[in-house]
Amino acid sequence: xxxxxxxxxxxxxxxxxxxxxxxxxxxxxxxxxxxxxxxxxxxxxxxxxxxxxxxxxxxxxxxxxxxxxxxxxxxxxxxxxxxxxxxxxxxxxxxxxxxxxxxxxxxxxxxxxxxxxxxxxxxxxxxxxxxxxxxxxxxxxxxxxxxxxxxxxxxxxxxxxxxxxxxxxxxxxxxxxxxxxxxxxxxxxxxxxxxxxxxxxxxxxxxxxxxxxxxxxxxxxxxxxxxxxxxxxxxxxxxxxxxxxxxxxxxxxx
Amino acid sequence: xxxxxxxxxxxxxxxxxxxxxxxxxxxxxxxxxxxxxxxxxxxxxxxxxxxxxxxxxxxxxxxxxxxxxxxxxxxxxxxxxxxxxxxxxxxxxx
Numbered sequence: 001x002x003x004x005x006x007x008x009x010x011x012x013x014x015x016x017x018x019x020x021x022x023x024x025x026x027x028x029x030x031x032x033x034x035x036x037x038x039x040x041x042x043x044x045x046x047x048x049x050x051x052x053x054x055x056x057x058x059x060x061x062x063x064x065x066x067x068x069x070x071x072x073x074x075x076x077x078x079x080x081x082x083x084x085x086x087x088x089x090x091x092x093x094x095x096x097x098x099x100x101x102x103x104x105x106x107x108x109x110x111x112x113x114x115x116x117x118x119x120x121x122x123x124x125x126x127x128x129x130x131x132x133x134x135x136x137x138x139x140x141x142x143x144x145x146x147x148x149x150x151x152x153x154x155x156x157x158x159x160x161x162x163x164x165x166x167x168x169x170x171x172x173x174x175x176x177x178x179x180x181x182x183x184x185x186x187x188x189x190x191x192x193x194x195x196x197x198x199x200x201x202x203x204x205x206x207x208x209x210x211x212x213x214x215x216x217x218x219x220x221x222x223x224x225x226x227x228x229x230x231x232x233x234x235x236x237x238x239x240x241x242x243x244x245x246x247x248x249x250x251x252x253x254x
Numbered sequence: 255x256x257x258x259x260x261x262x263x264x265x266x267x268x269x270x271x272x273x274x275x276x277x278x279x280x281x282x283x284x285x286x287x288x289x290x291x292x293x294x295x296x297x298x299x300x301x302x303x304x305x306x307x308x309x310x311x312x313x314x315x316x317x318x319x320x321x322x323x324x325x326x327x328x329x330x331x332x333x334x335x336x337x338x339x340x341x342x343x344x345x346x347x348x
Contacts, residue, residue, distance in 0.1 A: 051289075051290050052296045053287070053288055053289055053290070053291060053293065053296070053299055054288055054289065054290060055270070055286075055288040058270065058288065076296065077292075077296075078290070078291055078292035078293060078296065078332075078333075079290055079292065080267075080268075080290035081290075105292075105294065105330065105332060106332065132266075132267070132292070132332055132333050133292075146292070147292070148294070148296060149294055149295075150295070176260065254286070254288055
């Protein structure tokens with residue numbers, strides 16, 4: 001029997017809601033109250049997320065964010081700062097004990113990235129896993145990923161870049177040395193690509209989501225059924241949004 | 255004394271250290287470890303910062319201390335390791 005997992009599609013939520021949803025899923029799935037879940041989502045307003053270990057003030061230009069209406073949030077996962085603009089963001093939440101998830105963290109990154117690689121392949125893009133936590137296409141980064149494990153449950157979330165504006169991204173991040181800012185921008189342009197860059201045309205969120213759904217189904221040999229949050233998850237999302245992700249205490253904690 | 259460093263860990267991530275230290279005694283007074291690395295569980299980083307307070311700023315001793323904290327608390331680093339962390343801390347002295 002093919003296993004049935006849940007698919008959630010939640011477009012246009014705030015950074016705080018998005019991060020609260022991932023955390024709510026960890027709680028419900030760790031208790032067996034929901035099946036393994038893949039979520040595809042977007043951010044409105046656009047937002048910067050920083051890694052758990054990063055310093056908000058050292059990484060994010062808060063004035064520039066305010067001026068451009070960009071939100072910022074600290075993730076519960078490690079890794080670097082990401083400007084969530086024209087992208088599909090995914091998350092997967094699954095018990096650590098599931099037979100499809102390697103115990104070894106690096107191996108599990110590679111396995112979950114396998115679903116994204118298969119999804120990109122559906123769009124006609126060849127890509128490969130580039131340790132520690134990237135996926136590259138045509139030698140450039142097209143996807144960044146971050147994983148945490150809590151309550152014996154794996155959360156991995158990541159981005160699939162649909163289009164990218166490196167100049168705008170750098171206007172929102174703190175550059176350690178202003179003198180080399182132009183060089184850094186040109187370096188990042190050389191190292192980052194997008195679905196649009198590679199295919200030479202705009203692809204809609206829905207088309208990328210359809211491709212990624214097939215990618216996850218193929219990689220894990222499962223069916224993804226479009227579902228909704230449980231009442232418990234909705235309550236927890238509200239709680240985590242209010243008590244953690246939208247608070248200064250959380251976002252400034254490092 | 256207070257000092258900062260930015261250190262790219264070999265084959266790893268970018269580590270940023272803020273260090274307060276006692277120059278005469280060569281001891282860590284306070285330490286903040288930030289960067290784009292991964293550590294499991296994440297809360298372990300605060301534990302490491304606490305446990306390294308009053309440690310001697312000497313490479314071998316630091317590496318040994320960090321390794322013992324990692325082992326005792328079953329911490330897993332990705333993109334960072336005990337040597338990288340010790341070197342990032344000591345870079346603040348230069």
